[in-house]
Amino acid sequence: MQAVETFLHKCVEIGGSDVHFKTDTGHVYVRVNGDLEQVNTEPFHNLEFREALFRMLRPIQIERYEKDLELDFAVEVTGLARFRGNVYQQRGFTQAAFRVIPYELLSMEDLQLPPACFDFIDRPRGLVLVTGPAGSGKTTTLAAMIDKINRTQPVHIMTVEDPIEFVHDDITARVNQRELDVDTLSFANALKYVLRQDPDVILVGEMRDLETIHLAITAAETGHLVFATLHTVDAVQTVDRIVDVFPIHQQQQVRMQLSVNLIGVLSQTLLKRKDGRGRIAAYETLVATSAVRNLIRENKTFQISSIIQTGAKAKMQSLDQCLANYVQRGLVSYEEARMRAKDPGEFDRLVSLSRTGTGAGPSGPIDPTKIAHGSVSAAKIAQHHHQDEDDAAKRVEEEQAQADAAKGEQAKPNVRGSLFRPGYRRE
Numbered sequence: 001m002q003a004v005e006t007f008l009h010k011c012v013e014i015g016g017s018d019v020h021f022k023t024d025t026g027h028v029y030v031r032v033n034g035d036l037e038q039v040n041t042e043p044f045h046n047l048e049f050r051e052a053l054f055r056m057l058r059p060i061q062i063e064r065y066e067k068d069l070e071l072d073f074a075v076e077v078t079g080l081a082r083f084r085g086n087v088y089q090q091r092g093f094t095q096a097a098f099r100v101i102p103y104e105l106l107s108m109e110d111l112q113l114p115p116a117c118f119d120f121i122d123r124p125r126g127l128v129l130v131t132g133p134a135g136s137g138k139t140t141t142l143a144a145m146i147d148k149i150n151r152t153q154p155v156h157i158m159t160v161e162d163p164i165e166f167v168h169d170d171i172t173a174r175v176n177q178r179e180l181d182v183d184t185l186s187f188a189n190a191l192k193y194v195l196r197q198d199p200d201v202i203l204v205g206e207m208r209d210l211e212t213i214h215l216a217i218t219a220a221e222t223g224h225l226v227f228a229t230l231h232t233v234d235a236v237q238t239v240d241r242i243v244d245v246f247p248i249h250q251q252q253q254v255r256m257q258l259s260v261n262l263i264g265v266l267s268q269t270l271l272k273r274k275d276g277r278g279r280i281a282a283y284e285t286l287v288a289t290s291a292v293r294n295l296i297r298e299n300k301t302f303q304i305s306s307i308i309q310t311g312a313k314a315k316m317q318s319l320d321q322c323l324a325n326y327v328q329r330g331l332v333s334y335e336e337a338r339m340r341a342k343d344p345g346e347f348d349r350l351v352s353l354s355r356t357g358t359g360a361g362p363s364g365p366i367d368p369t370k371i372a373h374g375s376v377s378a379a380k381i382a383q384h385h386h387q388d389e390d391d392a393a394k395r396v397e398e399e400q401a402q403a404d405a406a407k408g409e410q411a412k413p414n415v416r417g418s419l420f421r422p423g424y425r426r427e
Contacts, residue, residue, distance in 0.1 A: 001044035004052050005077050008098060010039060012081055015278065017100055017135075023049045024093040033272055033279055046093050053087065053096060064181070074101075074163035074179075084165050101139075101165045108144045114285045116264055116315040121149050126263035126288075127220040131232045136269050137281050138229045139165050139205075145227065146203060150175060155200035160190040162205050173201075180205075191215035195222060204228040210245045217242075217254070220261040234319065234342060235265040235286035236304045239296055252299075259296040262288040267319065269340055271332045280331055282340065284319040287311065318342070324350035 004021070011019045011030045018031040026043030029036045054062050056075050065071040070088040077083065082101040087094065108117060120128045128145075130138045143166040146157060150173040157173050162180035169175070176197075184190040187204060188211040194202055207213045207228045220226040232238040239258065246254050265286040270279045286292065286308055295303050308316045323337040324347060334351065341347035 001048045001052055002041065004056060004096075007039065007041075008077055008083060008100075009080060011098075012100060019098040019100075021049060021053075021096045023095060024091060033276075034270065049096075050094050053094070072163055072180075074165060082165065082167070084163060105143055105147045105166060105168075106140060108148050111141065111144050111281065113141065113144065114266065114283050114315065114317065116285045116287050117145060117266060119287075119315065120264050120266075121145050121225075123225060123263050125220060125223045125225055125261075127217060127226050127228070127258075127261050128263050129228055129230055129238055129265045130268070131230045131235075131238050131265060132268040133233060134231060138268065141266065141268065141281070142203060142227055142229065143168075146175075146201070149173060149201055153200075156198055157201040157203070158194050158197060158199040159203035160184065160187055160194070160205055161203070162187070187212045188215055191219060195219065195224075199224055201225045202227070206230075207242075213242055213245055217257050217261060221257060232267070233269075234267050234284055234305075235308065236301050238265050238267065238286075239301050239304065255297055255299060259288075259293040262293070262296070264288055269319070271323075271326070271336050271340055274331060274333050274336075280326070282319060282322045282326060282332075282337075283317070284308065284322065285315065285317050287314045287316050289314050320347040320350055323347060324354055327351055328354040 007019055007021070007028050007030075011017075014030065014032060016030040016032045020029040020031075020036070022029065023044070023046045026045065028039040028041055030039055031037075057065070057071075057073065061071060061073055065087055071086065073085050073087075075083050075085060081103055084099040084101055085096060087096045089095070130141050132138050146159070146168060147166075149155065150157065150168055150171050153173055155173045157168070157175045159168075159175070159177045160180070161177065163182075164177050164179045168177065178184050178190055180187065180190075187206070187208060191202075191204065191212065192215060202216075202219055202224050204212065204216050204226065205228075207216055207230055216226050216228050230238055230241060232241050239262075242258060243251050243254050265284075267284040267286075268281045270281055272278075273280050286304065289307075289311065291307055292304060295301060295307065305318070308318045309321070311317075320341050320343055323332070323341055326332045327334050327337050328351070338344055338347055
């Protein structure tokens, strides 16, 4: 068969993101804009592929694969790109998947990251989580944020990754990147000793288990800015996932630690662009305001969604708000956005409002990227989301009343100011 590098070149040339080698059928597939396409090539056999693949690996990697029957690794094709690879067995056949990692890092501005992200990287300490399903661009987002810090702040950045994907050169900051099974034995082991290495910023490639999550929170608690990823689909699920990993008798303590140290959560997913020019990321942004911290501490995370909807002044946005904005700006199709919406009914309402101009102000929906550059005022943001805030505030109040009723308490609605507002007497 042809060299593996030949197919990697082909993938980059046609703008693909992944290459799959399926040796039981002898076919190669490339993922372009989210869809798998078969590459025209002569069928090959399992032994041919193993020989071609093993030429790319180090002896220790081959030994580890033959022992464990799976292997994560990273390779570089000089002059083309870096690739993250995974080799595994399927019905006795050796299969492999490669992910393209471009040499050139996209900036935060290029990725149109939400305005809150520019605040996250300026914080001196705390925990920032980037979440989303596999293949949603979490690594690219984190690389852009680390690159921004690297270019603007004279700090020490330590990363622990499996494997190292984007390589950061020292610019203004000093960057040390450690790879699992090459430079350290585990995420937990690396985090255990990282505090002795005088870091200012710590990147954890993935919080996989209880020990890693605990050590990441501890690192944030001891005065470091910690970035990490989780495979969760939204901000609320992210908080619940972290807490639920721990035994029941520790969960309240973890809620307290998380409420104090969490800076924000960025959840993202990829959609096909309407013009066919690749894909674009849609974001849900949670900023740990005092209200959010209180809900985490009191185990009322079910109310966080409503806080996000009403949090435009704090630079928060829900996924449905972001998707509706993309539809109104013509970046993605209505059908594609609705398929990815968390609440299709809420998404339809937001799209309807944007099309009629209701609640959007005279200039229509606001481009979130403009907020980062100061071209949109807080007053304009508040005006833009006024209608959504009123509706969401009522939902929060109604949810609180229902929760109190479930505990056997009598909710006391108030007619002063707004309906269903607990804590006031009826007058």
